[in-house]
Amino acid sequence: MATTEAVDVVMPQMGVSVSEGTITKWLKQEGETIEADESLLEISTDKVDTEVPSPASGVVTQILVQEGETVEVGTKLAVIGGEAGAPVPEPEAAPEPATAEAAAEAEAASSAESPAPQPAPAPEPAPTPAPAAQPSNGGQDGKSFVSPVVARIAAEHGVDVSSVPGTGRGGRVTKKDILDFVESGAQAAPAEAPAQAPAPEPAPAPAPEPAPAEVPAAATPKPAAPPPAPEPAMAGAGERLEPMNAMRRGIAEHMRRSLDTAAHVTSAIEVDMSRVVAIREKLKPEFQKQYGVNPTYLIFVARAVVETLKRYPWINGEIRGEQIVTRPYVNLGFAVELTDGKGLIVPVVKNAEGLNLLGMAQAVTGIAERARNKKLTPDEVQGGTFTITNPGGYGTFHGTPIISQPQAAILGTYALVKRPWVVQDSFGKDVIAIRPIMNITLTYDHRLVDGALAGRFLKDLKEALETWDEVSY
Amino acid sequence: MAIAREAEPVGSLSEVREAGLDREDLLTVYRNMLVTRGIEERGHILYKQGKIPGSFYTGRGNEGSSVGVATAMSGEDVGTPLHRDMGVHVTLGVEPWRIFAQYMGRVDGPTRGRDGNVHMADSKLGLIAMVSHLPAMLPVAVGCALAFRIREEKRVAVAWFGEGASARGDAHEGMNFAGVRRLPVVFICDNNQWAYSTPTHLEYACETLADRAQAYGFDGVVVDGTDVLAVYRETKRAIEKAREGGGPTLIESMTLRMEGHAVHDDAFYVPKEMFEEWAKRDPIERFRTWLRDNADLTDEEEEQIGASVKKVLSDAINRADESPLPDPSTLTEGVFATPEDLDTPHHK
């Protein structure tokens, strides 16, 4: 019974090690009929010469390999039955490998246009207030090698390994060393779960303008020695000494360096948050029920900041050597206080410019939770381009934060306070209303950012908050 | 000078009856031989059509020996047949479609695609699957006989090996141990005169392998492997002797391997005259002639048997072809046995 469906004839494998065969003779030509099991062609292989029986009865519709040709085992040699002259389906063209590459190229091209040198966030040259341990290019001195477990613990606790004394070989920090430090020092979960995620914190020490500072209100009376080599200090009568832990030493170093590096100037603006309050009231139940996140005022501010920064790249920028660095993305850091005031950590939401309000709420909530549970990855505490700090949780209405190096500015948000406010009534006349007012500061590096620029930024930010665009935000 | 006895050919139907087979049984034997050859011929074609992977081995010319031995086994006996002994599987009742499924590496083959060609066995039928290292199964069969001896059961193990495999230590150790302990095992040496391209005089130096039996303390006999009834009769004697506690026997069954070592080997090294001579002694043709001469085999009976065999085989191939290929995700399953696995027919 002739086959109506096309049946392939393939080069058989005559023996386990045989990989190819040669057609020596076709016993039938195209168009001739053949019975199943009747010999169709003769082949020759390394092991043996033999005949190949037809797998089906029917017409030899196509002969694909000619006498004398050598092909691999499994190659289609002929077709029995089916449509005469039907084109044998070509093996599909290999899917274009270009797609992925093309996408990558497009991406590279677009980022090449932007002034930013590379898409990856530039690794920070100096430790941030709570940096992750950097795995070293091992083997130079025992001190620089960080073992996997030490790296992991350091990242989890935001400890700078280089400031942990090491008792291992060559001065290496051992697991025991870092565990001891974490025990004695920056312990436990940062932040209560506040309505304003991340926890409020008086950001860096209350260092005022470049004018001679009052003595910093530190508990320790003695001046902080440079972190690496603390000199043994003496206690006076009635005084108590306690050691500075790794985090504290890190913060001290960073704050001092930041003030020494940047020309700190702070400008402030008052923002009528009524519209934000109203929108928040509306969205809060939905956000909590559907997404499990609380849209705090900080999150609204963060969203508006990111949107506004798009028009002020220098405020999201950096001075590097003699160059000004700008970038099309915003890696937004949030200062988070650790419990008991033992220190602070600044987790970073990468690519915040791509987040809408809900996305921002989710990102911030997530990062705060990870900071609390010591589950931040090293990547999440590096690479920030702009920072927001929220000292207002304690009710303060103004402050002068210190910039997180090597960024160009830091935004401070303060208590939302109901104030009597002059507004216009429907006739355009001045009346007093009660409005929720928030003071917002921008502390900026005057080497790069001038007062006028800062002022315009704050003005735009204020406008964004006061006229909150529900659709595009 | 050979020591071992040579078996006599079987003469008449009444002699056969004495040996325990009636006419119906003989027709079954004939049919079994045809099915055996048919499976291997069809398989050969399938292999050349690319439907059977790996390599393909046949026992062409050994149908008389394999069917003859298996016919002499009782339902309680066990055996370790080899790759020239497809006739054993057929005679003991393995369904042909499962054999084709095994060849094609399908899920319904006895090894579910995990092993190929004749490396299969149905444990319900008392068979143990062979391996490639020969004669590794010979001492295993001896171990089966050991179990029967310990438990004082009237069961016999049949152990096959080729004349080439006789050169390996496993053969010696197995037969020696069996002889020492007079275990109920019958050794069948399929001597088809060629181990791949190696002729017998390069495999052993004694005149017949059956002679070695004496060295192990038991009897050896040489039989014409193309005479299915002679093979049957000798095997029956040996099995009954073992069953009654008489210890092992070594039966050397002489044939010629009528095809290459495997289908990819054209056996150019075998002298043409050998093929011509042994072709005249084709076991199936020989038995057919004997049946016509001694058992009144009629044309109708022949035709009927032939047609039925043909149908069985094509149905078998179709059915086997429907069996799926194994699922790669099951690859590492079953490396280790679980206690439930001990519920196999062998272990009862």
Added chain:
Amino acid sequence: MAEMTYLQAISDGLRTEMRRDKRVFVIGEDVGVYGGAFKVTLGFQEEFGAWRVIDAPLSETAIVAGCTGAAIMGMRPVAEMQFADFISCAWDHLVTVAAKQRYRAGTPVPIVVRLPSGGGFSGGPFHSQNPESSFAHIPGLKVVCPATPEDAKGLLITAIEDPNPVLYFEHKHLYRRIKADVPEERYTVPLGKARVHREGDHITVVTWGAMVYTADDAAKQLEADGISVEILDLRTIIPWDKQAVLESAKKTSKVLVLHEDNRTGGFGGEIAATIGEEAFEHLDGPIKRIAAPDSPVPFSPPLEKAFIPQVEDVAAGLRELAEY
């Protein structure tokens, strides 16, 4: 409870099973009349008869393959190799037939092969080996290495029950040197579960067989210096208790793998590689291995002493790791 030597515990386990289950029989060279080269089966032939305690010819293949055939027929054979070293004669059968029969033919092969292994008494190259790793490499075989009398009895009983081929390595050096209380009734010790031989916090030693005691002596030395060493006795090589090893590695963050077998290709490599793959971020130091050097087991005492890891070697290795 009764105090038994490691050897007596093995005998006791075997005897318990043979009394309980008619299918169990012993076969090997000199196991019957002589009671076994090490006297493990002393008195067995008198009790169980010559067809259950079988004096085999000098034929390791026939012995082990015979066990396979008998096991397929429903028996539970226990073969004794006179020395573990001789298993190489039956290696072909084990890896070709026994290991693969279940996988490819659905036929389980419930056999046990007892293997007196290990050195320390000038046995020379052919009476002192620890060949567990070559079998560990073959899928389908199980490998067991008890170190204590209690484990020796329990693991042997479990091995006999197990439907797979089990290679049971009994360390000769422990036969009469180790004594402990062993339950007199029948009990099993599960295959594949490690045992904490000694608890500790600073370093984990993963080991088995006679090396458990060497590690213990070394750990005692380190304890005096305030270093707390945990010793994990694997007990089973295949399947090995990966979970217990990883847990201990995560606890201490420093691991020493110790075995008496040659270093290259020894089973310690498998353990070390697995720890490296699955506990990388928990490591506070490199994974160390201490094993015999890559040579056959030498005969003369000073050579053998340099070959088999000694207490001092292990203590030094532990110290080095502790100080890392």
